[in-house]
Amino acid sequence: MEHTPARAAERRVASAMMRGAVARCPNCGSGKLFRQYLKVANSCANCGEELHHHRADDAPPYFTIFIVGHILIPLVLWVEKSWKPEISTHMLIWLPLAVVLTLTLLPVVKGAVVGLQWALQMHGFELSAKAPRRQGADGAAGPLDDAHEGWTA
Numbered sequence: 001m002e003h004t005p006a007r008a009a010e011r012r013v014a015s016a017m018m019r020g021a022v023a024r025c026p027n028c029g030s031g032k033l034f035r036q037y038l039k040v041a042n043s044c045a046n047c048g049e050e051l052h053h054h055r056a057d058d059a060p061p062y063f064t065i066f067i068v069g070h071i072l073i074p075l076v077l078w079v080e081k082s083w084k085p086e087i088s089t090h091m092l093i094w095l096p097l098a099v100v101l102t103l104t105l106l107p108v109v110k111g112a113v114v115g116l117q118w119a120l121q122m123h124g125f126e127l128s129a130k131a132p133r134r135q136g137a138d139g140a141a142g143p144l145d146d147a148h149e150g151w152t153a
C-alpha cells in the first residue's frame with residue numbers, strides 16, 4: 001500500500017493519542033501500533049507510516065504508575081477506614097489488582113505517548129524527515145536537520 005504521510009495540519013494531538021491508546025496507528029487509525037505486547041511496529045501495515053521513530057522510553061511506566069497509584073491508594077485508604085481488614089486481606093486484594101491494572105494500562109499509555117510524539121513530530125516523526133534533506137550552498141545541513149532535538153522522556 002502506498003505511503004500516505006499526513007500533513008502537519010492534519011496531525012491532531014487528541015486524535016493521534018486516542019488512536020495510539022487503542023493500539024492503532026496514529027496516522028491512519030487502522031493498522032496495528034504494536035507487533036508485540038509493548039513492542040512498537042516498525043511501520044504501519046495499513047498506511048506504511050514509519051513508527052520506529054518513537055522514543056517513549058520511561059514515560060509510559062511513569063504515567064502508568066502515576067495513574068494506578070491515584071486509582072488504588074484512595075481505594076486502599078477507603079477500605080481500611082471503612083472495614084479495617086487484616087493486612088493479608090489487603091495484600092490479597094490490592095497486589096493482584098495493581099498488577100492487572102498496570103499491565104492493562106501500560107500499552108494504553110505507551111500508545112498514547114507514541115501518538116503524542118507522532119502528532120508533535122518528535123524524534124524523526126517530523127515531515128521534513130521524509131522530504132529530501134535541505135543543503136546550504138556550502139553543502140552543510142540546513143536548519144531542518146537539527147531542529148528536532150527535544151523531549152526524550
Ligand SMILES: [Zn+2]
Nearest residue numbers: 025028044047
Ligand atoms: Zn497507519
